[in-house]
Amino acid sequence: MGKLQLFPESASTFAPDVDHLTIFLLLVSIFFTVVIFAAIFIFAIKYRRRSEQELPRMVHTGLALEIAWSVIPFGLTMVMFTWGASIIFKESRPPNNAMQIYVVGKQWMWKVQHMEGRREINELHVPLGRAVKLTMTSEDVIHSFYMPSMRVKMDVVPGRYGEMWFEPTKTGTFHLFCAEYCGTKHSGMIGSIYVMEPQDYQNWLSGGAAQDSMAQRGERLFQDLACSNCHKSDATGRCPNLVGLFGKKIQLSDGRTITADEAYIRESILQPTAKIAAGYQPIMPTFQGLVTEEGVLQLIEYIKSIGPKPSVGAAPEDSNSAGSTPRDR
């Protein structure tokens, strides 16, 4: 039998934030539990029935009391709300220099792709002290990427991209769990997070067989799927020029304007008729079934890599993190 553990390990910048909130919630709860339990205990003993003929006098409702025990707890809950909301607000906004990693969940494994090309299954290697942003989708049912030591979790939903980020503060090996029930081997859809010293991470990244980066793989797919026949880079093609597309505002044929982000590109590959760029015909066939979720992510990385540096979602070159490691793109 393993040892008894009462508090989870703390391995990300979010962990202390969440733990401090937990302590506040616990203190408030213990206070109210003690007050209520003590009151019941004392009243029950002090006013116990001594004779079957007892009839207590009426005690009239005190309006002030009712207001007090409604308003004071409400005030406390608003502190809880604000505190909890401020943490999720932070958790929903990855810093600009966050390192991008892609995750695809499927029954019953986690597939991870690093930008530089290294791929892994049921493992995630990350460098210490560097914000990591995960963009995630699922091939089949809903999963949930949960790292208890980092105090973060996000559902991995088929048909859309979910995003989460964390910054590890401790090297070591930590649990990765699937938290959303996903069928037979749900409890086997687990893995490990390896937080490494930045230099070790670099060595790991360049280890294994020489590999193409995600963008290079995407470029090859772009040729193999014959995307390049229509999407030409000199605006002579029948379809929009994709150079510098990522992160730009796009005018649609129905008059709407949207931003060309990961979700838009994914949708345009799998359901090309959903949103048509203004000035073009809906002639593109669907690539549903011809390209995997991982392939779509590689194509997105390729599109990000051509043309000017993107401003949405992707990581621009490091500006402020002196200690971070350089990456080749």
Add this chain to the structure above:
Amino acid sequence: MITAAAQEREHYLNASYGLKSWLLTKDHKRIGLLYLMTVTLFFFLGGAFATLIRIELLTPQGDLVSSDTYNKLFTMHGVAMVFFFLIPSIPATLGNFFLPMMIGARDLAFPRINLLSWYLLVIGGLFSLAAMLAGGVDTGWTFYTPLSTSYSNTWVILTALGIFIAGFSSILTGLNFIVTVHRMRAPGMTWFRLPLFVWANYATSLIQVLGTPVLAVTIVLLFCERVFHIGIFDPKLGGDPVLFQHMFWFYSHPAVYIMILPAMGVISELVSTFSRKPVFGYGFVAFSSVAIAVLGFLVWGHHLFVSTQSVYAGMVFSFLSYFVAIPSAIKVFNWTATLYKGSISFATPMLYAFGFIGLFTIGGLTGLFVACLGFDVHVHDTYFVVAHFHYIMVGGTIMAYLGGIHYWWPKMTGRMYPEGWAKLSALVIFLGFNLTFFPQFILGYVGMPRRYHVYPEEFQVLHVLSTAGASVLAVGYLMPMVYLIWSLRYGAVAGANPWGASGLEWQVSSPPPKHNFEETPVVTTDAYDYSKVMGEVIEVG
């Protein structure tokens, strides 16, 4: 032994005999007993599944059953307990039996529809039971898509159909209660003289009537996608999987209040009777039931904090969730204040009421934890959530249900239960419950996800504690089953009003006459006026 006097007097149990007189009865009291038997059956079925789950979790390896079987066990535990025990438990048994009596009515407004409701529950139950016998279902009681529509190859449709049918039972019971409370109150029984149990069931009925149809629609859509491959939820067919969660929780969060509001109503009755005092802040307690029913419809999104729902939507739902906490807190404070300067009896129903207040307080306070965004992201879908909702549904609803069963047992059967055994069972259940579920709060916080067949070794100690508690709890639940049946024949004969309670149901003989009241009662005082039911009194307080 049945005394000669009791043998002679006609009451609802001996007014007619034979299976037909029960299966075709229109008497709300008999229908209440039919429900009692039905939900008890499902309670022990759900309990059997829980037992297997807890035994499997004694060790980190999956060594008792396969993963598929384990997944079916927790699914069927949830389905049996939620849809066929907790939702009908208090309203359809105690509510059916006592709501008309408490307002001075001879029956519910629609006695035939009442019987139909019971048949619908039974038919729905048989469908779900057939699915379990045929091989079971493994989607979790939440039926999340696209797992349930495109991936599971178990008996999803048969189970969902059972829930769909049982839903109509719930709707019709709600409708019946609403009309009864509006139209059938005795002369002088104004809204603010209603016992709080009636207020609580009225509020519950509103949810049943307004919420359950949404569940029905959701099941129809699930059916369309699974059987006809119409793309609604599965993105491969062009659907949106998170849409299902919105629709499911739009019913299933209010359904939590279908389970807990009637329990709160029972507790108001018990606390008042066994303190021999009106409930402190009657109006606040009554309106808090209605407030919970209304606000309960606005918080479903707190089940979707990590579903990739917009973070701003999450904030709105978190904010609104705290609003619904306040009426619950108001009730707890008022019950506690009722004890002040009361005349407090420690009869078994009151022990259950104390147990309820304690466990509901912990369940409610941990509700504040999971409503808190930053905290929930960590514990969502872990054992913390499992512990939290079991404190509400088992610690809350079942404690109140058992308290109510003991309280009204003399009225329903004309017999007293054995007080010593009953006190012991209340204590065993309270201790067993805490040992089962308190360790699960810690398990969740250290990161153990729910619905795991196999788990890392470091979680074992807490799982062993939880399983130990579950065995104590099982003994606690079996005890009343035995001594209550025993009491039907050997229990002391109960008088009309063994507790000195003030409600109208205690002013008729036990068991009640077939039509409840020989003469329509006329109400002249507020609820919980004990001076009228007592002879000589010693004033205290």
